[in-house]
Amino acid sequence: MCMRRYLPSIAAVILILSLSLLQILSSKYNQEQEVNPESNPLSRFRNYLRINTAHPTPDYAAAVNYLTAFAATIPTLQIRTLYLTTPDKPLLLVTWPGSNPTLPSVLFNSHLDSVPAEPSKWLHDPFAAHLSDDGKIYARGAQDDKCIGLQYLEAIKELKTKLDYTPLRTVHISYVPEEEVGGFDGMAKFVESKDFKELNVGFVLDEGQTSVNDEFRVFYADRSPWHLVIKATGVPGHGSRMYDNSAMENLMIIKAGLAANSEVISVNPVFLKAGIPSPTGFVMNMQPSEVEAGFDIRMPPMADPDLMRRIIAEEWAPAWRNLTYEITEKGPLRDYTGRPLMTATNESNPWWSVFRQAIEAAGGKLAKPEILPSTTDARFMRQLGLPTLGFSPMKNTPILLHDHNEFLPESVYLEGIKVYEHIIRSLSSFDGVPVSETSK
Numbered sequence: 001m002c003m004r005r006y007l008p009s010i011a012a013v014i015l016i017l018s019l020s021l022l023q024i025l026s027s028k029y030n031q032e033q034e035v036n037p038e039s040n041p042l043s044r045f046r047n048y049l050r051i052n053t054a055h056p057t058p059d060y061a062a063a064v065n066y067l068t069a070f071a072a073t074i075p076t077l078q079i080r081t082l083y084l085t086t087p088d089k090p091l092l093l094v095t096w097p098g099s100n101p102t103l104p105s106v107l108f109n110s111h112l113d114s115v116p117a118e119p120s121k122w123l124h125d126p127f128a129a130h131l132s133d134d135g136k137i138y139a140r141g142a143q144d145d146k147c148i149g150l151q152y153l154e155a156i157k158e159l160k161t162k163l164d165y166t167p168l169r170t171v172h173i174s175y176v177p178e179e180e181v182g183g184f185d186g187m188a189k190f191v192e193s194k195d196f197k198e199l200n201v202g203f204v205l206d207e208g209q210t211s212v213n214d215e216f217r218v219f220y221a222d223r224s225p226w227h228l229v230i231k232a233t234g235v236p237g238h239g240s241r242m243y244d245n246s247a248m249e250n251l252m253i254i255k256a257g258l259a260a261n262s263e264v265i266s267v268n269p270v271f272l273k274a275g276i277p278s279p280t281g282f283v284m285n286m287q288p289s290e291v292e293a294g295f296d297i298r299m300p301p302m303a304d305p306d307l308m309r310r311i312i313a314e315e316w317a318p319a320w321r322n323l324t325y326e327i328t329e330k331g332p333l334r335d336y337t338g339r340p341l342m343t344a345t346n347e348s349n350p351w352w353s354v355f356r357q358a359i360e361a362a363g364g365k366l367a368k369p370e371i372l373p374s375t376t377d378a379r380f381m382r383q384l385g386l387p388t389l390g391f392s393p394m395k396n397t398p399i400l401l402h403d404h405n406e407f408l409p410e411s412v413y414l415e416g417i418k419v420y421e422h423i424i425r426s427l428s429s430f431d432g433v434p435v436s437e438t439s440k
């Protein structure tokens with residue numbers, strides 16, 4: 001009799017228990033869906049974006065583990081992790097062996113790290129990979145450059161599992177650390193390594209940038225940064241006097257030099273150190289005897305570095321105006337043979353033709369090849385004389401790299417995978433003999 005009275009409540013308890021068990025199971029299932037690399041290209045992309053590899057504390061290990069887990073699901077791919085500097089800066093190398101391994105290989109590069117993000121300035125958490133109602137994925141790294149890193153693998157997965165395609169040339173994908181902080185502990189070390197030499201690379205595709213119209217952009221060179229600090233000295237004196245050759249006046253002459261320069265070399269003042277501090281700010285009736293200014297200069301590859309150094313020495317910071325200067329050249333402008341760091345985008349470069357045709361075959365249109373306004377790891381490969389193009393298949397998308405609210409539309413991401421299927425297939429089956437290879 002007692003039992004009968006309790007029965008409904010026992011049933012209720014069982015029902016509640018099984019409901020919560022179901023809930024636990026389904027949330028576990030959802031979690032697995034999220035981290036399970038078997039899910040789908042969009043969820044894989046969003047999961048990769050959720051791994052925080054922003055400086056100053058990039059979680060390289062998590063990114064490498066994630067990519068390794070996915071690459072391992074694609075048959076025949078070989079996966080290696082290299083440590084070229086310290087154990088906290090791994091480099092992941094994925095290889096798809098070609099049927100003729102003696103032919104020079106094709107390398108697809110992307111970097112694991114990203115620049116920091118200020119969450120308070122974003123509409124959505126930059127590391128949550130939020131999907132908006134209109135199909136945009138918001139995340140740091142969505143454009144620069146986690147998209148290409150996974151698109152390479154997705155394209156290979158399609159070619160391998162759906163078409164059972166086998167490349168003629170070996171295809172490598174490198175995931176390098178430290179690009180956003182200059183690449184010195186990443187790609188710079190990699191290209192000097194025995195591991196890199198053994199890859200026998202013939203052609204490289206590295207990151208590019210979005211285009212705001214219907215054409216894909218492609219980059220054949222980077223600009224190389226120079227940091228210039230000019231120090232002016234002059235007579236100190238009372239603020240009311242009009243001296244000739246004061247430190248400030250001597251510094252102003254630089255501006256005349258700036259205007260005379262061609263548009264292709266950019267020179268931006270970045271700091272000015274002058275003035276005599278006082279408890280309330282600066283002493284207003286004293287002309288300083290020392291003034292220092294810093295400039296960020298970007299040199300395109302065709303610029304003549306010797307001429308630039310001469311202009312700085314003779315026109316911008318001449319000793320006779322009490323000016324001294326220091327130039328820090330952050331990268332080379334010439335390859336090891338002395339040629340400008342540019343990749344030919346004409347018929348003299350057979351890889352270019354193959355690349356261009358692959359874009360057309362994918363139904364895409366290429367914009368006129370450009371010089372990238374900033375610097376990427378591509379310069380390290382070009383220094384070795386390797387033809388290297390910067391390309392990220394993103395069009396009709398605002399340029400938001402390093403910006404707040406960086407996003408990539410889902411449709412653009414998915415189309416990029418298709419584009420890489422064409423590119424990887426064309427480049428890896430290219431059986432011509434590029435001129436650079438015959439001269440090796």
Ligand SMILES: [Zn+2]
Nearest residue numbers: 111144145207
């Ligand atoms: Zn980048």
